[in-house]
Amino acid sequence: MTPYENVTFKERLHEEAAKLKEMSFRDKFWYIWEYYKFPIIGVVIAVFLVGSIGSAMYNNRFDTALSCAVLNSRYDSEALTVDQYFDEGFRAFIGLDENTKIDVDYSMSPSFDESAMNEYSYAELAKLTAMISSKGLDVMIGRPDVIDHYGEMDGFLNLEEALPADLYEQVKDYLYPVTNAETGQESFCGIRIGDTSFGEKTGLILEDPVLTIMSNSPHTDTAIQLIRYIFEQ
Structure with a gap:
């Protein structure tokens, strides 16, 4: 059984926030990057793609x-x-x-x-x-x-x-x-x-x-x- 198996999403967010509150800025950066780098990369790529598609749709008018x-x-x-x-x-x-x-x-x-x-x-x-x-x-x-x-x-x-x-x-x-x-x-x-x-x-x-x-x-x-x-x- 994992530590979060019986924990609601809201409770997990509170636990994560409490952990981050006790960390230094450098430790916060390391923690967020270590555990969430793949979602972050995915979001950045998605934003670039959406921006590119939106720009292409706009420019296609000309x-x-x-x-x-x-x-x-x-x-x-x-x-x-x-x-x-x-x-x-x-x-x-x-x-x-x-x-x-x-x-x-x-x-x-x-x-x-x-x-x-x-x-x-x-x-x-x-x-x-x-x-x-x-x-x-x-x-x-x-x-x-x-x-x-x-x-x-x-x-x-x-x-x-x-x-x-x-x-x-x-x-x-x-x-x-x-x-x-x-x-x-x-x-x-x-x-x-x-x-x-x-x-x-x-x-x-x-x-x-x-x-x-x-x-x-x-x-x-x-x-x-x-x-x-x-x-x-």
């Missing part, structure tokens, strides 16, 4: 030309010009109507190291997974290890096949290969953009960034235009 996630980036707050780069420069480059949105998210820093995972890491991965599975992401820019992870799951478009001939000739020396974990097949799904002016002109600091187009992107043509824009700046 036309979106492109959705881009720049992962694991840092930025110089004084030099940050992401909005100008995408919402002004790229918009003008492709002649996009001002009433059509370009979404750029550079807030996420996903990690796949289980020893370093916490509730925020799980929440970010859940958010990114939701964006991908709902076709809410067109372009992913990230470190090679992040691109390798999603490339293993056949998450990206083969750029050798997708790029127009003239653009392929322009970027072929920068193509980045990924390997499908199931088939073992290697394909060039990424483009290294570290030698372009992307970092300087956006104010984003990235480690050997690779650009990819999601295999389920509904805006492939616009994503290809972004590659052209990046390499022509």
